[in-house]
Amino acid sequence: MQKQFYRRISEIDALRAIAIIGVVGSHVSSLHGGFLGVDIFFVISGYVIMLSTLQHQENGTFSLASFYNRRIRRIIPPLLCASAFIYFATLFLFVDNKDFSFIIDSYKLQSFFLHNYYFVGKSLNYFQGLTEAKLNLHLWSIAVEEQFYVVFPLLLVLATYKTKHNKFFAVLIGILSIFSIVIMLGGIGQPTFLIKALAVPEGEISSSTLRVSRYYLLYTRFWQLALGVCACLLTHSIFKSNKEIDCSKISRANNFLIFINFSTIACSMFFADITKAWPNVLSILPSVATAVLIMQFHIANGGFTSTILNARPIQTIGKLSYSLYLYHWPIYGIFKYTNSDFGQYLYDYAGYLIVLFLVSLFSYVVIEKKTQKINFKYSMVILVVFVGFHYFSSYADTPKPDVNIATIDRVVETGRYSGICKSCTSTPTKDFIVLWGDSHAQALVESLERYCLLNELDLVQLKGAPMIPNKVSHEKIKSLMVQPHFKGMILAARWSMYIKFPDDEPEESGNRYFKFNGKMPHNELEAQDVFSESFNNLLETVAGENVLILKQVPRFSFFPKKDYIMQLRGLRLRPFKKKTIESHMQDHAFVNNVFDLSRKEYPFVIVDPAPMLCPSGECKWLEDSTMLYKDDDHLSIYGVEKIFPLIEEQLDTFVKG
Structure with a gap:
């Protein structure tokens, strides 16, 4: 034995x-x-x-x-x-x-x-x-x-x-x-x-x-x-x-069980x-x-x-x-x-x-x-x-890059993402505007804070995807919009992500699709249907002539800030893949179509940053040694400054009439 x-x-x-x-x-x-x-x-x-x-x-x-x-x-x-x-x-x-x-x-x-x-x-x-x-x-x-x-x-x-x-x-x-x-x-x-x-x-x-x-x-x-x-x-x-053990007697049953x-x-x-x-x-x-x-x-x-x-x-x-x-x-x-x-x-x-x-x-x-x-x-x-x-x-010192430190520091600084809102309030006491959205809205915070400071406005920030609002945010939005000091609202999000998370990016939720109002899509067609339904439900709450919806910025297939540093260090395996405004429009065709159809029924303003970020048809992530992106789809503070005149023009209309 x-x-x-x-x-x-x-x-x-x-x-x-x-x-x-x-x-x-x-x-x-x-x-x-x-x-x-x-x-x-x-x-x-x-x-x-x-x-x-x-x-x-x-x-x-x-x-x-x-x-x-x-x-x-x-x-x-x-x-x-x-x-x-x-x-x-x-x-x-x-x-x-x-x-x-x-x-x-x-x-x-x-x-x-x-x-x-x-x-x-x-x-x-x-x-x-x-x-x-x-x-x-x-x-x-x-x-x-x-x-x-x-x-x-x-x-x-x-x-x-x-x-x-x-x-x-x-x-x-x-x-x-x-x-x-x-x-x-x-x-x-x-x-x-x-x-x-x-x-x-x-x-x-x-x-x-x-x-x-x-x-x-x-x-x-x-x-x-x-x-x-x-x-x-x-x-x-x-x-x-x-x-x-006579294996021949149990061979057939054994193979079936295997x-x-x-x-x-x-x-x-x-x-x-x-x-x-x-x-x-x-x-x-x-x-x-x-x-x-x-x-x-x-x-x-x-x-x-x-x-x-x-x-x-x-x-x-x-x-x-x-x-x-x-x-x-x-x-x-x-x-x-x-x-x-x-x-x-x-x-x-x-x-x-x-x-x-x-x-x-x-x-x-x-x-x-x-x-x-x-x-x-x-x-x-x-x-x-x-x-x-x-x-x-575990007691090692932070390593130093093997290229020019000043160049690395410049890339890191200009590729910085907007920080926490320092002056935001949940109880405005004067004229105010509302910023509501996910991390794409967070990217706008520093520029919006400066705008509000110059125009003596309060800024109210509501964190969370507008596409997946909860009861509290709906009630909060309604209560803010009926206040006499309410001047306008900006909605910003990575809209296309709520239809399907990109295949070439690790999903943050563990699933390619997001749950909307208790509904979990199982494929892209279901996600599109639920997106349209949820977006129209959203507009029933917030639609108005003083509501600005910011379209999604172009997304790259790499992380510009990090990959640019790797290129400086000679660690990139291939040239950067170009992004055109045509491919960007194809990526967001369904979302843009939903926006266009909704405008026929609900009043709101749409701002598209893509033409400014893709002036000659090719989308830019680097301009005059300045990083316009923090990662593949989030603008840096300098990228936001580049597109902010478009937003500022509409805010002036909301605030000054």
Whole structure:
């Protein structure tokens, strides 16, 4: 039984290959549910660690020291090299202090495998507007596994004290798994004392922090690792009760069940809803399917399915999966950080995958394989180096760009976004105008403040998309518009985003479409219908001759300020793609048509900034060394100043009559 049970299960590498393909696909393609690859990794890790532990128990070689030594030499050397790669990349590439600070601040906790708590403290939703500058964000899962590996052998030693049987351990880990699932499903509250101690030592724990903690922390992931452990214990029990297993008798049913389990995993990856908190009850399906698959491959060795899964390309990807995971996000992040339009062409991804494969192959051959047989003493040395490197790296100074500092400072300053409104009021006492809108309205604040100051006006700012108003904002708008001192209103928004979020940009909501008045569109046609309905509902509240609607400014396929700095540093891979006023009009044809139709029924003024930003038909983001844009679609303070005469002309009409 021992030889049959303690064999290498090559199909596990195939499952690892599927998992890493899903993870990479979730970042670089439309396979949004590919993040489930991490769930698969957790179940595999639980199974493999229990299999190894059982073998050492039967051989009489199990000890805490030997267990931790195996985990250190398996995980730490490649992780240390990946962390060093990320650190020196940030030193060389990042010019924004906030980007650099994220890495070095998280490294202090990463030295003790607690960096997932840092991500929780920052309330970083893994699926909403994932920024490429957070090059180590994907390492949260390594932290979860390491935390489990600290707890796992201690529970085992406790449960098997004075006995050689693992039945009490199985009961214990099963009970803890139930608690983990109950916490995940919200049946009982999360142990917030851990979040309070490590993530938000000062201040209150927000609802968004609790939501993301569900994704990043061990107590809602414990059951997935434990599921692998329990599956291995069950398989071990089956082998002990059946000395010889006749695989031919179960071959047909086994192949059918394999098909069902693979289908469950595939469907989960394609249909997982990233707008919902994860893990949730649906995460149980692919996790259980993974555990059952491993058991099937372990018990019923061979067959047609195994032949496919043991194909060399699949096995190679599976063996490289750890290195692929370590480097897939930082390499993509570096490409994306230096070239924000990276990924708009297929050859971008071809180049990315080639670089990723070569780096991962080097990591596997030179680091992973070479460090698998080091003794306990060298493991401790590597662990000390790992802790020291991360801890002392967290005190690094802000890097200095390798080009003219004055030039960088000029680009950063002229590309500045409008700040917080300093003079805005919610209770105007004199003639006033209202600014209502999302971040595109926020861009107008500084120019509007100056205008109001010169004309002795109050400025009222209402934050939030006019397309998604709530009851309070509607009532507030009505109460403001009937006041005798009301002189006018400006509505500004990224209108086209409320029909569909651009495919070439990480969605901030976790979904390409936005909910309007309780309605969630499922495709672009539905979104257009709901947009038209919501816009007309909006006009029923605010329409009037003293209402100005600012059309959306042209959007670029790159981030002008950041990408211009990268060009100055010689890190741009391609010339900047031109934007014409014709393509801008095509992008916003539906929105403009809604505006035109609505004007026939409701009175309001439309101002279009595009002709001024595209004077010769080609839209400008840089003029006389001055940045007109802060990012791909937000004007800088200088960009707003360029178009503000159009707005000022209409405001004069509102104010002076």
